[in-house]
Amino acid sequence: xxxxxxxxxxxxxxxxxxxxxxxxxxxxxxxxxxxxxxxxxxxxxxxxxxxxxxxxxxxxxxxxxxxxxxxxxxxxxxxxxxxxxxxxxxxxxxxxxxxxxxxxxxxxxxxxxxxxxxxxxxxxxxxxxxxxxxxxxxxxxxxxxxxxxxxxxxxxxxxxxxxxxxxxxxxxxxxxxxxxxxxxxxxxxxxxxxxxxxxxxxxxxxxxxxxxxxxxxxxxxxxxxxxxxxxxxxxxxxxxxxxxxxxxxxxxxxxxxxxxxxxxxxxxxxxxxxxxxxxxxxxxxxxxxxxxxx
Numbered sequence: 568x569x570x571x572x573x574x575x576x577x578x579x580x581x582x583x584x585x586x587x588x589x590x591x592x593x594x595x596x597x598x599x600x601x602x603x604x605x606x607x608x609x610x611x612x613x614x615x616x617x618x619x620x621x622x623x624x625x626x627x628x629x630x631x632x633x634x635x636x637x638x639x640x641x642x643x644x645x646x647x648x649x650x651x652x653x654x655x656x657x658x659x660x661x662x663x664x665x666x667x668x669x670x671x672x673x674x675x676x677x678x679x680x681x682x683x684x685x686x687x688x689x690x691x692x693x694x695x696x697x698x699x700x701x702x703x704x705x706x707x708x709x710x711x712x713x714x715x716x717x718x719x720x721x722x723x724x725x726x727x728x729x730x731x732x733x734x735x736x737x738x739x740x741x742x743x744x745x746x747x748x749x750x751x752x753x754x755x756x757x758x759x760x761x762x763x764x765x766x767x768x769x770x771x772x773x774x775x776x777x778x779x780x781x782x783x784x785x786x787x788x789x790x791x792x793x794x795x796x797x798x799x800x801x802x803x804x805x806x807x808x809x810x811x812x813x814x815x816x817x818x819x820x821x822x823x824x825x826x827x828x829x830x831x832x833x834x835x836x837x838x839x840x841x842x843x844x845x846x847x848x849x850x851x852x853x854x855x856x857x858x859x860x861x
Contacts, residue, residue, distance in 0.1 A: 568606060568609055568610075570638075570639065570642060571602070572602050572603070572605065572606045573606075573635040573638060573639055574592070574639060575588070575592065575599045575602045575603060575606075576602075576603050576606055576614060576631075576632070576635055577632065577635050577636055577639060578591060578592055578599075579599060579603065579615070579622070580614075580615070580624055580628070580632050583621060583622045583623070584622060585599055585600060585622070603615065610627075610631070612625070612627045613625050613627070613628070614627065614628035614631055614632075615628055616628075651686075652843055652844075653843065655684055655686075655687060655843060655844065655847050656686045657686055657687075658686075658687050658688070658842055658843055658844030658847075659687070659688040659689065659690065659842065659844055660688075660689055660690070660709045660710065660841070660842045660844045660845035660848065661689070661690045661692065661707070661708040661709050661710075662689050662690070662691055662692070662708060662709065662710050662711065662712060662845075662848075663691075663692045663693075663694060663698070663699035663702045663703065663708045663710075663711040663712070663713070664691050664692070664693055664699070664711075664712045665693070665694065665695050665696045665699060665712075665713060665714065665765065665766075666693055666695075666761075666789050666790060666791045667714075667761070667765075667767065667791050667807070667808070667811065668696075668712050668713070668714070668831060669691070669693055669712075669791075670791040670792065670811065671791075671808075671810065671811045672712065672727070672728070672831060672859055673691075673712055675858050675859055676712070676727075676852060676858055676859070677689070679851075679855065679858050680848055680851050680852075683851060684844075684847060684851075687844045687847065687848075688844070689844070689848070692708055693789075694764070694789075695761065695762065695763075695764035695765035695766070695768075695789065696711075696713040696714040696716070696765060696766040696767075697716075697764045697765065697766060697769075698764050699711040699712075699713045699834075700713060700716060700722075700834065703722065703834050703835060703836060704721070704722070704836070706836060706839055709835065709839070709841050709842060709845040710833055710834065710835045710841070710845055710848065710849065711833065711834045711835070712727075712831070712832075712833055713766070713831070713832070713833075713834055714766040714767060714829050714830070714831055715830040715831060715832050715834070716766060719834065721836070721837075722834045722835065722836060722837070723834065723835050723836070723837045724832050724833065724834045725832050725833045725849065725852065725853055726830055726831075726832040727831050727832045727833065727852065727856075727858075727859055728810075728830075728831050728832075728859045729828055729829070729830050729831070730808035730809055730810055730811070730828060730829045730831065731808070731809040731822065731826065731827070731828050732767075732770070732771075732806055732807070732808060732809070732823060732827040732828060732829060733806070733807065733808075733809045733812075733820040733821060733822055733823060734748050734753075734804060734805075734806055734820065734821045734822075734823055735794075735795070735798050735804060735805045735806065735807050735812055735818055735819070735820050736798065736804045736818070736819050736820075736821065737798055737799060737800070737801040737804075737817065737818065737819070738815075738816055738817055738818065738819050739801070740801075740804070740819070742821070743819040743821065745821055746821075746822070747821060747822045747823065747824045748821050748822070748823055748824065749778075749823070749824050750774055750775060750777075750778040750780060750823075751778055751780070753775075753780070753782075753804065754778075754780045755783065756783065756803070756804050757783050757784075757785035757802070757803035757804070758771075758782055758783060758784055758785060758803050758804055758805060758806075759784075759785060759786050759787070759788070759794050759797050759798065759802065759803045759804070759805045760772075760782075760784055760786075760787050760805065760806075761787065761788065761789060761794070762787045762788060762789045763787070765789070766829075767806070767807075767829065768787070770827065770829070771806050774827065785802065785803045786802070786803070791807075791811070794807070795807075795812060795818060798818050799815075799817035799818050806823075806827075807820075808829055808831075833849060833852060835849065
């Protein structure tokens with residue numbers, strides 16, 4: 568039994584005429600007759616009563632007609648749905664985005680992507696870059712938008728932007744007027760960092776260690792806006808990508824010496840079959856390097 572046999576049977580049953588069915592289907596009448604005979608032999612009973620002047624369905628034929636119609640309708644719906652996925656008018660994928668990148672990089676990418684592919688959906692999981700890396704490795708998400716680690720073995724990556732890390736201080740801080748700042752100057756300063764599992768936190772902690780200093784971590788959070796608000800209120804200083812924060816009357820950003828930077832981009836597993844929607848997103852970001860001002 569195949570779909571073509573079902574289509575022939577349904578068409579003949581609807582029109583009650585082999586000649587009319589052959590004309591609609593653009594095939595010969597003997598071909599339709601042979602196909603339906605084959606179907607009846609396979610099922611083990613007659614579907615059509617050919618003894619009457621007008622072609623009629625047998626009792627079994629009426630039951631099978633309803634089933635065949637349902638199968639053909641479901642098949643057509645499946646073909647339409649798959650065509651929508653293929654044509655990128657339907658689809659979804661999972662992306663892991665750290666709060667830092669979710670606050671000032673992801674919105675630009677998302678908005679531009681949705682203008683081109685308004686019907687595609689993405690489910691965003693917010694966590695640190697280290698956690699996002701693990702989620703991609705464990706294939707729990709399809710792609711990650713992360714601060715790129717040095718070791719990317721087993722993963723593909725696409726660099727989006729490189730950002731300088733700056734010190735963020737309240738506007739009235741004694742160090743806020745310096746042209747640059749060193750970690751030796753931060754030894755006794757209360758600092759606000761991201762939680763464990765965030766790449767930016769590890770970079771800062773490692774830099775303190777290089778200078779033989781123990782950071783005075785006053786508070787750790789995974790919220791980008793919380794860090795900025797606490798700095799503005801004078802609760803401590805922090806370290807953020809330069810383009811993530813605007814100079815204001817409340818927060819001053821000062822370059823660091825030695826210079827520190829972050830590379831940010833997409834990561835995914837090369838051997839994983841990605842949804843077409845996810846591939847479209849990766850290709851879109853790759854083809855539009857100007858979306859993020861570095």
